[in-house]
Amino acid sequence: MKNENLMRSAILEKKTLNWIAIILITTIFLIFKEEWSWSTKYPKELIVPISDWINFLMEKFVNKFGWFFLNISWVLSWPINAAQWLLHSLPWVVIIFLVTFTAYLSAGLKLALFTLCSAFYMVLIGYWEESMNTLSLVIISVPMAVSIGFGLGVWGHFSKRAEKIIMPILDIFQTVPTFAYLLPILLLFGFGTVVGLIASVLYSFPPMVRNTILGLKRVPANIIESAIMSGADPKQLFWQAMLPSCKKQILLGINQSTMAALSMVIIAAIIGGTADIGWEVLYYIRKAEVGQSLVVGMVIALMAIIIDRITTGFALKSDQDKKLPAFQKITKISYLSFAFIGSVSLFIFATFFEILDAWPYDLSVWVASHINHLFDAFVETFRAEIKQIKNYSLFFIMLPTKIGLQQAVSPFTWGFQLETMHKILYFGSFLVLSLWLLKKKKNEVFVFTLLFMIFIYTGLTQMPWPPLLIIYSFFAWQIGGYKLALGTFIGLGFIIVVGMWPEAMLSVYLCGIAVVFCFIMGTSLGIWAAHNSIVSAIVRPINDTLQTIPLFVILIPFVMLFKIGDFTALLAIIIYAIVPSVRYAEHGIRNLSSEVIEASKMMGSTRMQLLFLVKIPLAMPVIMLGLNQTIMYGIAMLVIAALIGTNGLEQIVFIGLTDGNMGKGLIAGISLAIIAMIADRMTAAWSVKLQERYTSNPAD
């Protein structure tokens, strides 16, 4: 009797029992779905009209203090106008010369050549002016973002209390969808380039703060001590010892800030009035002019790559050997004078030859129509295949996840009607599988199988919200403790109460499929790349490029092939979010301690055993971080995908932006940020948990 009890408790530990209870509750909710209509559709009367309150308050606020922000806007428009004037009045040859020379100084001849060709491409296709408009915004916003970020970073490093305030603010700025930022800024500062500037400063200062804090933290204690013993006062200690020793990290911060600024400037084009390159791309995407959007999109991509390579080049260079200080001074002067003399002579040259100043319109190369022809031919030839790919993924993956098998299976999609016999077969086989898993004591997989069965049958968007809330919160409890559970509960509760739950689930569904796919494929690819240097060499530059290109350029080719819609959005999310999964998996496997691997080899493990029993488990914490980043990337892309017609929270944000309904857009943006933060905390907690399991000594 007693023994039996013991055995039962061993099999059904408390955790599993809780899960079974939760699954039972879920089933009850599903059975009474029709009767309890409030559980599927949160009653309208109970929605808290926070968005109306926000709109009301904002209106009052703008009426009262609007003049103040408009004045700021006016002040800020000066440097932008000045930068634009400068970049426009200089002949293009001079600018190309200067940028190419900078590229040469930063990373050598190769980059200089690349820069030269890319810049000439911008001239040749007739988009020089627009490119310069974009560049001028970046040029103004980066110094602002960098100095704000640096200041906050230094403050955060020296004051624990400041760090406690700064860090959550950074989290908010980096998780709230980019479009949602634009809303309040738009209302406060009015239309125009200033909105783009402010948005890009707000978006690009957080990485600078993080890198500054990280860099200062990593200054070795012995350098600080030795500087103090050398008699440094606090100022000297900071400027002459600490800062130079973390120069590389700071420069990397500048690099990340610049890239963020560029991508935000491009995104800000959505509100219009900027006449920059982002606006052009958007215009052609909306008009579905494939060729032209690709041609202009290339400009953004090239610009991003050049700016990125130049700034990283300087960061990496700071680490290399230096020559004599005296020699350095001489070269600095000679570089500067070379740049100056070159610019001046080219300038004079350009006054004689009109073509060097402003490229004539009729000499511009029009490749767009050729691309369109080629592309149309391609689509024409493979029409059937393209349609098939799209339909298969819709019918067999996306629809079941979204609305469940019970609605997705129909003669039109799967070729048959869902009969009672099919249902019995479906549930029966899943139940048998789960019981077998329980017998094998794979309790976690058992719970997962049951949940999977319910989810796929019902569909994420058709699930009643109360059991989902319980499931998410309990899951959070298991991996992150009660604090994470409470946060999850409150966060999701907020989304329910403001009435955004259905849209939230639409976002989760789209992002969820993408993340699962990215994680499986990306991790496999990363593991392959870790073992095969050729694969690694192919994958790395592709990843680099995907990470540098501003998000909505990535949309272009997919829109071209599959038109607008969920499927296109899904593909764009996948292609972008797969990058961190690949990266982290490769990094995790490559950096395992060689001792453990040698030891396992000496124990006689085969290659497969080595991979699945040693390498993957050991690299798991790092791979989990990859999952974390994949989710974040996925959400970032999801927001942009609103442009091509998705239905989730991101769409509400986007509509809010175009309609000027700030309350609704902002609430949707916050809801999306809540989802991102919960996903981030959960995966991070999971990674930490795994890490702890490996590092702590089980004996104590």
Place this chain on the structure above:
Amino acid sequence: MSCQNVWKVYGNNPDHFFRNDSHGGSDPSALSKHISNNGHIVANADVSFDVHTGEIFVIMGLSGSGKSTIVRCLSRLIKPSSGQIFLDDENLLEKSEKELIHLRRHKMGMVFQNFGLLPHLNVIENIAFPLKLQGLKEKERINKAERVIELVGLTGRENNFIKELSGGQQQRVGIARSLAVEPDVWFLDEPFSALDPLIRKQMQDEFLRIQSIQKKSVVFITHDFQEALRIADRIALMRDGQIVQLGEPVDLILSPKDDYVREFTKDVPWERVLQASDIIDKNKKVSETAEQVLFDMPVSKMLHLLSKKSIGVAVVDSLGKKVGMATAQSFVAALATAEN
């Protein structure tokens, strides 16, 4: 330089243990125990010693014994919880931050275990760094730095960057930098511990050579007992934040205070540590005809004499006066006391 009753306690509220000055008379071990029982960590407990001018004072102990903490208290990189620290009769605990900066610029030099060199500066810039902080002109800085570069034997390496140097060379830069301001007190915190054994021995010789020219007051931290024996005028052996025994190397060997000290001295090569004066047979009359050796001759160098002359050798002091006889038997007897 001297320190008196220095305590360093880490924890939430270390000060309240010392507020009412009642610990003055009480037993430090008891107080130490009381503090640890209250959830604080005692890094230094009632440490007192004097460092004489021109002497090499070695603080020796294993990791966690509090030796690094005490040297940081002395250099005031950290603030002791209680006690007094004097440099030239001035109490360092009463100094303002500004005065401390002044002291470090002119009276103190410190060498670190992991060198603590600035990676963005080259050799001569690193060495001249303290001078730059003082605000000296570039020419003056370079002149002064050149002098110490020569002293540590790095001439010709001035323009190398730090990572182009080997560990031993890097520490030479560290030494040169600490000497560039011509300090009175010279702290060395495990300066050679990060180096290979062969290089370490070379650097010890180098250190002794430099010290013989410079004659600073040296506080030298090490965990290596052999190293301590080689260079020390006096050794303070630390354990659990307290000084277990303080004395000349030979004191520690010949009369270890407890088993802990004995454990260290167990594997010491006696014949190299013991000097002629340590093995004098007090019962034997001084022989006029016996061969003479100076009092500080290492016994290892006398061994062949001792084995040949059964009557022994006469030990003379620095004035040439015979102070006693040393024989093979007295050597063995000295070893025997040490071994016990």
